[in-house]
Amino acid sequence: GQNIDQPTEMTATEGAIVQINCTYQTSGFNGLFWYQQHAGEAPTFLSYNVLDGLEEKGRFSSFLSRSKGYSYLLLKELQMKDSASYLCAVRDQKGFQKLVFGTGTRLLVSP
Amino acid sequence: NAGVTQTPKFRVLKTGQSMTLLCAQDMNHEYMYWYRQDPGMGLRLIHYSVGEGTTAKGEVPDGYNVSRLKKQNFLLGLESAAPSQTSVYFCASSLRDRAEKLFFGSGTQLSVL
Numbered sequence: 510g511q512n513i514d515q516p517t518e519m520t521a522t523e524g525a526i527v528q529i530n531c532t533y534q535t536s537g538f539n540g541l542f543w544y545q546q547h548a549g550e551a552p553t554f555l556s557y558n559v560l561d562g563l564e565e566k567g568r569f570s571s572f573l574s575r576s577k578g579y580s581y582l583l584l585k586e587l588q589m590k591d592s593a594s595y596l597c598a599v600r601d602q603k604g605f606q607k608l609v610f611g612t613g614t615r616l617l618v619s620p
Numbered sequence: 621n622a623g624v625t626q627t628p629k630f631r632v633l634k635t636g637q638s639m640t641l642l643c644a645q646d647m648n649h650e651y652m653y654w655y656r657q658d659p660g661m662g663l664r665l666i667h668y669s670v671g672e673g674t675t676a677k678g679e680v681p682d683g684y685n686v687s688r689l690k691k692q693n694f695l696l697g698l699e700s701a702a703p704s705q706t707s708v709y710f711c712a713s714s715l716r717d718r719a720e721k722l723f724f725g726s727g728t729q730l731s732v733l
Binding site for chain 2: 513542544550551552553554557596598607608610611612613
């Protein structure tokens with residue numbers, strides 16, 4: 510089976526740093542994605558990891574450890590506009606490489 | 621520069637009615653997908669297509685049908701709507717490469733009474 514776990518909700522303060530964790534158990538692994546979704550809007554791509562290590566993109570970084578089935582999304586210098594849901598998704602290897610999404614982490618940034 | 625366009629944005633159906641959701645992309649993407657998003661469930665794949673004229677079942681295909689007659693369009697049909705199909709539906713597309721990200725449409729809020 511496939512299982513992706515993320516915290517349901519997190520809160521943080523403007524200007525702070527927050528780390529959103531994602532653990533996964535899938536039948537295969539061929540990459541992990543993070544998407545951002547503001548309330549009432551479509552998900553938008555943030556990052557992609559397929560090899561172990563840290564990928565940095567501006568204020569956002571994503572880390573992957575394949576041996577531990579673990580990833581995190583790090584958001585620095587938080588802004589109010591970062592209040593959104595963050596979706597972890599894993600691409601498996603069985604047949605067509607479908608994305609399996611976690612339930613998402615709702616992040617609330619307060620002043 | 622439209623990307624992925626879904627219509628309609630909102631729809632209310634009565635149980636047993638039928639409808640079709642339309643998805644169009646102008647990025648020449650090979651792959652297209654239909655997802656549904658429910659509270660506490662995350663995005664779940666309904667059907668997908670790897671090219672014009674092809675369709676395949678995803679994780680939750682029952683009660684839905686799809687067609688991909690043209691590369692740029694992917695239609696999702698509900699033949700006899702049920703309250704369990706109340707959800708937000710997202711269409712998405714991507715290039716063929718395994719590392720390619722999904723581009724999502726703006727979503728359709730469907731309520732079945």
